Amino acid sequence: MTDHIVKITSSPDCISEKQFVFDVMIRDFLKLDYALEILDEADGYSITFEEKQILIPDVFFDQIYKKDHKLLPEVEAYQTGYDNASLDKLPGWFANKQRTNDSGIRTLPVDVIGMAFFLMSGYADIHFAEKDTHQRRIGSTSFIAKKNLIDRPIIQEWFTVLAGHLFGDEELKPGKKLPAYLKHISHDVDQPFEYLNYSKIRLIKRLAGDVLVRKKPKKAKKRYQLYKKVKDGNYRVDPYNNFNEIVRLLEKHDLKSTFFFISGKPKSEYDAIYDIEHPAISDILKQVHTAGHEIGLHPSYKTRHNPDLLRKEVQKLQKVCKSLGINTPVETSRKHYLRWDWRHTPRILQKTGIKHDYTLGYADRTGYRAGVAFPFRAFDWESKKSLAIKLHPLIVMEASLLANKYMGHTVKEAGQKIVFYHNQLNRLGGEFVLLWHNHELIEPEKLTLFKKFLSL
Template sequence: MILVYTHKVTPRVRYIFKHIFTRTLQIEVDFTSKVEDFVAFAGPKMSYTKVPLGNEFFIKSTNLLFEQGVSDVQIDVSVWEDVPCFFFQGQKSTIPFDVFSASFFLITRYEEYLPHIKDQYGRFPANQSLAFQNGFLEKPVIDIWAYKLLDKIKERFPDYEYKERTYQYISTIDVDHAYAYKYKSSIRAIGGFLKDIYKLNFLHAIDRIAVRFNLRKDPYNTFEEIISLKKKYQVRTIFFFLIGDYSTYDTNVSASKNKFRLLIKDMVDYARVGLHPSFYTMNDVEKLKTEKERLEGITNMPIFRSRQHYLRFALPDTFQKLIDLEIHEDYSMGYASHVGFRASTCTPFYFYDLDFEIQTPLRIFPFALMDTTLNDYMKLTPKQSLGKINDLNNEVKKVKGTFITLFHNESLSGYMRWKGWGRVYESMLKIITNS
């Protein structure tokens, strides 16, 4: 255990110290604001305050962890030991910047509470983030800082024994379109066929007819392959099913279709299943509740994992709604337009609500990349995409974090816009499990 002295033990202090020490570095931490208790403690200890008490391990604090609410924060990014950092505090501090305030600012998504221009889908854009603007979006800097902090602590307390965490990988699959053509209503089938003819997509029109009449397998029905790869490479896999009512942005098969319901039941037998709340649930708790109950009715088990469709969430409102509905894990923390680490960490963390100044029970699992980001936004070839995947995986492995990827069942099909992508998912699993 490490004892931390600080002039005031706030909820923010407890939250970020426990994340860095307990969840990232596997070190128990305790706090005191009494100088005599700190002096009397014989084990590893450090102070986090404005001025050192003596010659102890000392990190000079800014005001951020002792404030409440959100205010405009002045940030100047510099470099320390080849790593971007901010909240520079000078050389009297053992580490020359306030690693705890900087980590808190990034992991709470503090900047997303500040005024910003949303994108066309009402999301916080990656290009407005501090990480993107300063070139560290593709590095889990909070984890990197944590291990640099650990190196300094080891120098000061060489006899203290430390545990090491292990690298983990989680494959997540969003099911926006379980099937390309099968099990859709006659109106949607006829409309799609006429649209194909109008756009002169005759091959698609033929495929549509062949699938509807069971002459060909639906191209998006790649679930057996995903389960087979899960077993082959022994990877933890989670499916997120979109079962909301039909809308412009929610076009999956109807949850009333028996074949779709049977598919979901089958996946429960082989993998974990979560909810993929539909486009408009970001601000509609009743719609979110209906969809959660709908999925629970299909699986006959509590649903406590989710990922927002289109990655649409607003802080803190959407997460507060998830907590109210007893969702314990959310996998939405990432950008659609860019790969990397939106919260600057590859360690699952508890959502800290800046409105109420509390650590909540909602655990956030940040993903590092999405197939549509690589293909649709970045316009990378499959080979280039695998290179980018390898780079991000290596960043996570360096800090023994949790690498989370987001693929869609349709990208394994190699069909239409996914032409040439049929083997990318398995190639990625080979990279991850063999590296």
Template structure:
């Protein structure tokens, strides 16, 4: 039986600060630690006994947490705080410094709110906030779940002040596979685009691949890997999440067949019975938000069920606009929080967290689910071999393991085809899943 909110250990805070940013970060940190934070109020506490676990924030006292103006609604530039920090330091980066040391709560808010993404930046070719613009990559801590590190440090400090306080909640690290299905078949249901691609393959020397495009119905399609993936999931007791691209092909980057073939519809309904299904809003939705509603209605019509999860195609989103549009269309969980050009934790955490709309200064009903690495990033952006990519993912897994929670990867059904440069990745993925789940064996058929 799960504990209710009122059964959690209660930490009372005496402070003059009541800003929504402060309330938000206390809620997030409390959920991770398994504590409840409440504000001190003399009229509600006295004349009864004083709170058992009483601390202060930004006030004098032995049990005081340093306070940074960021949690009062002020602006902040972390450049000076990070100037002398090096990524080989064992301690987390010193964001939100005060005369009494770093304000870890403010540092957590800085990362979770994606504060830096609201500042001026130079977008990449797809209009995205690039990893190269983030302080985490520039200063070398993108591959660390620093929000979890800071939260653990707060927990240790509270326990040192109050030996009678129960230990923070501990969680195992659990692998969560997720897949973007941009194109279910490499050769079938491609229409004139498929024929044009076949001719191009022949003209550029890819004769075998070009011929396959014309005889694919009689052969095994290299992108149709769903039976292979479902076999792995059954072997390891995994519950994956699939995000389906169902655009009307408004943009050239939206390559799914349209209308959606009946064979694909069958697969979508079949997988929805045993896995979580989400929408993969098209590339075009970033420029035409009205398309989100159309695509959501399309996938719900196919599944005959409501869909409230999504991940943007090409990881293309801008804050706060994209998240507001998702909320307007009934999306309640988004899985886009990660980078295309780097691996690690974009928001500094592997835990899902509520999105805070920084412009409106309010917590929203949208839950953000971060991922640690994407297959295309590993091979195309970083230029890694299958073995090198496996090692990088396992390195991230080892870093996150002390903190527990979900460890999500973003993969594509198309990322196993040797014809398209993915030779050895199918075998690697089998090994990788075995390592991430504590088992060394899985079916490869």
């Protein structure tokens, strides 16, 4: 049994932080266990599996982290020593250019352990990315965007190189040593209905806009008719209530989704306005559950630093589900507005019983915020240790691609980007997490693009 354990030696410096990376790299990525030996005289890392050994320099923790340096690292291309057309040369940083290895043991040219911590703990975002008005890190100001790395899972590629050196090329196929490729479709239910919560003032403004601004009186008439029908209890005619169509499409492609619902009362202008206990919402909850999809929590805007409010919302959604005969625990979440705080969010989520979170992406950019596309345990900046909660990096949100305030792609360009990520992960393995809001599947072009992703 011990033959299948990865053996690691490291110096004792920053060992908790290093163990976070070992947990992610060996347990979460390779699905193996490891034995750690701490040696005062260790100069870098030694990683051994059966008869194969590889050395990795310790640059980040030894030269940067302990000294709290805030210089943006320089990225260069490095030969990986691995004979694979797509992996023989990779961008890297934290290279140790002064030291040479004369022992004949294979050595990686960069500090992969430090690179992984730099991105996967949030260190790079915390120190180098700017914040927007919602206190979110802005993807376009991030290290990985500035260094043109955001569109490649660079840490996962280096992990794959490490695996290649340890196990050989035959094992480097998704579903073997590499994570299997899967598509995880998800839907944030921000607006399950267009008209259910319309006030009369809002209706008047929209009707006036149809007639006076858009010059479409027929649209105003149709809007008023739909408003009346929905208010009278005919919820199926509401254009945003397209869950029947979504469930049908997912079933056609034998895919399961996670639907994230908001259970808290609105406490800010950015919160969604619907009552999780409304009979119309109950119908949707039962529908997605009966079809075998997961129900998760979409924590409201002000839960970012409020564990008590978050706990109440978890309990509320659990209570509503139980009253409908849905007895599966609420253990999955994605934060509203993707309001993520590396220093506090993982710990707060875990304390409220959340085991899996799907928030980790930038609002303004698609791609690989943490440098990987597989679920990994979170780092806790308070205890400096790994948490149990798993983070599932968000690769694509439809608004990131299509909204003019973000990337502003055309539907055609967005489709090309989605296929690009699909091809990457189909080769490397990993989880393609896609977020598509139900109310953004109304326009035929967007619906066609969504169908294209399902059929990939």
